[in-house]
């Protein structure tokens with residue numbers, strides 16, 4: 001029997017509440033929303049449909065089945081039986097006090113009560129007796145993993161463990177401070193940028209170029225200190241500080257000086273921003289942003305850096321050990337839009353990509369895992385035959401089973417079946433691999449444990465007829 005679904009109550013479903021709703025929902029939680037805005041349901045549904053095309057595209061494994069989404073007129077109904085309650089109402093302390101007070105009365109005692117506040121400290125949020133932790137996320141909440149946690153250890157530890165389960169990266173603050181860590185950094189850049197526009201030094205677009213053409217990319221993969229360490233050359237951080245420390249005292253920045261938000265300044269910035277990207281709707285901009293984030297985070301997954309490392313670890317935790325028709329399920333994933341082509345279906349290359357993930361997972365199952373490869377032994381593919389049997393579309397969930405047809409000596413003969421969720425066999429991918437010594441680049445027999453596990457799989461799968469195996473290209477479908 002599967003475990004009962006967890007429930008998240010989202011209180012305030014604007015930009016951030018909508019993102020939280022999508023993050024929980026797409027990780028298999030039921031989500032109940034309370035927001036007095038009559039437009040909340042439409043707005044959240046639009047955010048969730050953007051999230052559906054972006055978040056699963058980060059993963060090479062299918063995510064859990066979505067939970068259910070409901071909207072409620074009464075706070076008590078929304079929070080009933082909730083395991084996590086997330087407050088994301090506008091950033092006003094009096095409003096936060098009122099809402100958090102009610103949540104503490106109505107939510108189950110065991111529920112985590114998180115506040116998305118960007119600036120307030122737990123001591124301020126809880127000064128009227130509430131028990132909230134700050135759980136400050138980043139927009140888009142469904143894609144970016146960071147959540148700054150601030151509060152009592154007993155609450156933050158529980159919150160951190162839940163956040164990891166939904167693929168997020170909790171960063172627990174050592175001390176409470178106004179605006180936590182990240183927004184203090186962002187605020188410095190934001191304030192400085194406003195001055196640069198106000199003083200006519202740069203336009204909004206030129207400032208965005210300065211960030212996206214250089215240090216924004218650097219920050220996204222290593223952060224500030226690690227990239228500056230490299231900037232110090234072989235002498236490292238000490239040299240960097242000696243060289244660039246003195247200029248900190250020069251009047252480069254405006255520091256605490258905040259430009260006054262006069263109508264003139266607001267019009268100047270809003271006008272430049274409209275000229276820069278007013279030709280796109282916010283939802284279109286969100287999709288562009290999401291596609292770019294997905295591409296970047298997927299690259300970071302290869303090295304395990306930053307946000308890519310978080311997705312990699314979460315993906316490993318999604319491994320299920322399932323089987324289907326007596327064969328191991330070696331991959332399960334949702335087809336991202338980026339896998340489809342001008343014919344409106346999954347492009348041929350990605351059948352091989354999906355099967356290749358299944359091969360890697362099967363190799364790990366027989367002991368030829370990352371550690372084995374690092375020790376200098378692996379398998380090389382020497383032949384592949386793909387049969388494209390049915391179309392696959394964006395959003396389809398593929399389940400791949402792998403049959404080991406033969407595995408004596410150096411050879412590993414595999415037969416992958418790619419199943420759609422509706423039970424249709426979409427493709428078969430037959431592969432021959434040779435066990436190889438990575439130092440000599442020549443075929444060799446595997447280590448004993450790998451040979452034994454391969455032999456066991458061959459025996460376990462022997463009774464299954466691999467319909468379509470050993471066919472030649474162009475052979476009529478109805479011939480065996």
Ligand SMILES: NC(=O)C1=CN([C@@H]2O[C@H](COP(=O)(O)OP(=O)(O)OC[C@H]3O[C@@H](n4cnc5c(N)ncnc54)[C@H](O)[C@@H]3O)[C@@H](O)[C@H]2O)C=CC1
Nearest residue numbers: 012013014015016017035037088089090091116117118139
């Ligand atoms: N927008 C951003 O980039 C980020 C915002 N935050 C924080 O998230 C919180 C929410 O900000 P946004 O989502 O940007 O604001 P928003 O204005 O987009 O959404 C606020 C929502 O709360 C609803 N609301 C108002 N009173 C309510 C009540 N009594 N009960 C339930 N819902 C109520 C509104 O109808 C609205 O849908 C703030 O504390 C903010 O500091 C955190 C990270 C980033």
Ligand SMILES: C[N+](C)(C)CC(=O)CC(=O)[O-]
Nearest residue numbers: 117118137138139183186
């Ligand atoms: C502008 N903001 C202070 C509300 C931004 C955040 O809190 C985090 C983010 O997503 O940039």
